[in-house]
Amino acid sequence: MKVRVHNNWPPGHIRTPAYLRGKAGEVERDIGLFNNPEQNAYRLPPQKSHLVRIRFTMSEVWGDAAETPDDVIEAEIYAHWLEPA
Amino acid sequence: MGGDPAGDINHEQHDFALWEKRVDALMVLASSVGLMNTDSLRRVLEDMGKESYETMSYYERWIASVSQNMVEAGAFSTAELADKMAQVKARGATYGDAT
Amino acid sequence: MPHDNHDTLSTSGHPYRKDDDTALSYWQVMEIAVRELLIEKGHITAVQVHDQINTMDARSPAHGAKVVAHAWCNPEFKLALLADAAQASRDMGFDIGPMHLIAVENTASVHNVVVCTLCSCYPRNLLGLPPDWYKSRAYRSRTVIEPRKVLSEFGVDIAQDVQVRVHDSTADMRYIVLPAQPARTRGLLENELAQWVTRDSMIGVGLPQAPN
Numbered sequence: 001m002k003v004r005v006h007n008n009w010p011p012g013h014i015r016t017p018a019y020l021r022g023k024a025g026e027v028e029r030d031i032g033l034f035n036n037p038e039q040n041a042y043r044l045p046p047q048k049s050h051l052v053r054i055r056f057t058m059s060e061v062w063g064d065a066a067e068t069p070d071d072v073i074e075a076e077i078y079a080h081w082l083e084p085a
Numbered sequence: 086m087g088g089d090p091a092g093d094i095n096h097e098q099h100d101f102a103l104w105e106k107r108v109d110a111l112m113v114l115a116s117s118v119g120l121m122n123t124d125s126l127r128r129v130l131e132d133m134g135k136e137s138y139e140t141m142s143y144y145e146r147w148i149a150s151v152s153q154n155m156v157e158a159g160a161f162s163t164a165e166l167a168d169k170m171a172q173v174k175a176r177g178a179t180y181g182d183a184t
Numbered sequence: 185m186p187h188d189n190h191d192t193l194s195t196s197g198h199p200y201r202k203d204d205d206t207a208l209s210y211w212q213v214m215e216i217a218v219r220e221l222l223i224e225k226g227h228i229t230a231v232q233v234h235d236q237i238n239t240m241d242a243r244s245p246a247h248g249a250k251v252v253a254h255a256w257c258n259p260e261f262k263l264a265l266l267a268d269a270a271q272a273s274r275d276m277g278f279d280i281g282p283m284h285l286i287a288v289e290n291t292a293s294v295h296n297v298v299v300c301t302l303c304s305c306y307p308r309n310l311l312g313l314p315p316d317w318y319k320s321r322a323y324r325s326r327t328v329i330e331p332r333k334v335l336s337e338f339g340v341d342i343a344q345d346v347q348v349r350v351h352d353s354t355a356d357m358r359y360i361v362l363p364a365q366p367a368r369t370r371g372l373l374e375n376e377l378a379q380w381v382t383r384d385s386m387i388g389v390g391l392p393q394a395p396n
Contacts, residue, residue, distance in 0.1 A: 012128070013124060013127060013128035013131060015302060015354050015355045016354070017086075017087050017301050017302060017352060017354055018086075018087070019087040019088040019301070019328065020087075031357060034356045035122075035124075037124040037127075040122055040124040040125065041122075041124035041127065042128065043122075043125055043157065043158065051356055051357075053357075061088075061328075062329060065329070067329065067331065067332055067333065068332060068344070068348065070347060071331065071332075071347055071348040071349070071350070072347065072348075072349050072350070073328055073351075073352060074349060074350070074351050074352070075352040075354045076352075076353075076354045076355035076356065076357055077355075078355070086321065086324050086325055087301030087302075087324065087325060087329070087352065088301075088328055088329040089321075089325040090325070091321055091325035092322055093322060094317050094320060094322045094323050094326070094334070095316070095317060095322070096317050097316065098316050098317075099316065101313065104215050104216075106240065106241070107215055107219060107233060108215050109236075109237075109240065110232075110233045110236035110237050110240070111215070111218060111222070111228075111233070113236055113240075114222075114227075114228045114232055114233065115222065118228065120227065127303055130303070138321065141211070142211075143304075144211075145209075148211050148214050148215045148218065149214070151218060152214055152218050155218060155221075155222065160221070160225060160227055161221045161222075165221060166214075166217055166218070166221065169217035169221055170214060170217045172217075173216045173217050173220075174208065174213050177208070178207060178208060179206065179207065179208055180206075180208050180209075180212045180216075183208050183212070183213065183216055184216050
């Protein structure tokens with residue numbers, strides 16, 4: 001399944017790397033439910049969010065600057081940061 | 086951070102000092118009793134700003150974050166921390182004397 | 185602490201970090217104060233601090249090496265490791281606490297390398313504390329954009345027909361690379377194989393090496 005990371009730039013603590021925002025990739029696996037770090041970081045009672053491993057190609061992330069276009073980056077992204085692509 | 090321009094990777098390695106190992110242990114133990122968590126540790130580190138990466142060592146940043154987390158969690162007050170730090174400082178000129 | 189003799193190198197061959205025989209720093213004062221306040225108020229005990237340091241000191245890449253060697257020798261265990269590396273490590277008797285661990289396998293067509301761009305996440309409950317370079321801005325910034333160049337600086341050149349997979353430990357998982365077993369180690373016993381598994385090979389910036 002192909003998904004895209006929200007291109008959002010809120011202040012405060014988030015675990016979505018800047019270089020992956022707005023980028024699309026394939027779901028590698030759903031790891032399960034984990035505490036939402038955006039609440040956990042402020043000691044608020046955290047809601048659970050699915051944590052999903054996404055596989056991005058270097059060409060998707062870095063465009064023409066990619067070192068080797070078909071190499072990949074895999075990262076864990078919380079489901080509330082993902083939308084269908 | 087990811088993808089930002091950066092120079093050569095420095096391969097020098099140091100052994101951790103006792104005080105650094107204690108900072109690490111305090112983070113683990115304070116987390117185990119619910120006074121903080123990995124995300125709250127990271128949030129304070131980030132709020133300290135990029136300059137802190139240039140001016141402070143890894144465990145200096147960690148103890149600053151652990152300390153702020155303890156105040157936020159109500160483990161002790163800033164006044165209690167200031168009193169205790171003054172007492173510690175008065176004990177001697179080295180870590181060995183003060184600890 | 186063994187540095188009263190003012191040796192310049194520790195038993196591990198690394199220089200000692202400035203420590204308790206140098207001027208007391210502001211942050212050291214804060215560490216002592218935070219520790220004493222937490223103990224006085226009953227949140228933690230001095231024994232717990234001592235024990236936690238010993239627990240972390242006891243963890244080392246040798247533990248991960250045993251896991252890797254076991255996977256090389258035992259196909260069923262390898263499947264279990266790739267399915268749930270945390271449980272497989274616990275089943276071997278390693279106390280890794282609540283850590284979630286994913287093992288990623290190097291093959292003839294895939295080379296894996298691990299980084300944490302957001303902080304310094306590392307499988308510390310199995311391998312011990314991370315090397316200093318792993319926490320550096322340079323490694324964290326560059327590995328996601330030029331992994332092949334970073335790997336070549338570590339002495340690992342990846343063929344163009346092999347895909348590099350960079351694993352960014354962005355959240356709750358920690359990663360260990362299951363390196364490919366070198367062909368010339370076939371027939372060695374499991375405890376001999378473990379000697380070939382380096383820390384760097386489990387991060388993905390090295391390959392298994394013949395022991396010295």
